Amino acid sequence: MKPRTPVDTDLLAAAARLSGIDPSPDRLAQLVPAMNDFYGLLDALHRGELGETPPAIAFRAKWGER
Numbered sequence: 001m002k003p004r005t006p007v008d009t010d011l012l013a014a015a016a017r018l019s020g021i022d023p024s025p026d027r028l029a030q031l032v033p034a035m036n037d038f039y040g041l042l043d044a045l046h047r048g049e050l051g052e053t054p055p056a057i058a059f060r061a062k063w064g065e066r
Contacts, residue, residue: 004043007035 005011009028012035016023023031 004039007032
């Protein structure tokens with residue numbers, strides 16, 4: 001995975017404009033660290049190997065058969 005572009009107030013302001021909201025500059029400044037932390041968590045998920053997962057069709061629910 002290529003390195004993610006860090007979030008800054010300009011990027012958040014552009015995203016806000018696209019979504020039709022107009023947060024104050026103070027609110028944008030508060031969101032920058034939260035967004036960078038959030039994307040850091042997502043990046044951590046992408047670093048690990050998940051291994052092989054069987055298709056959902058192989059799942060057999062047997063709650064009623066005890």
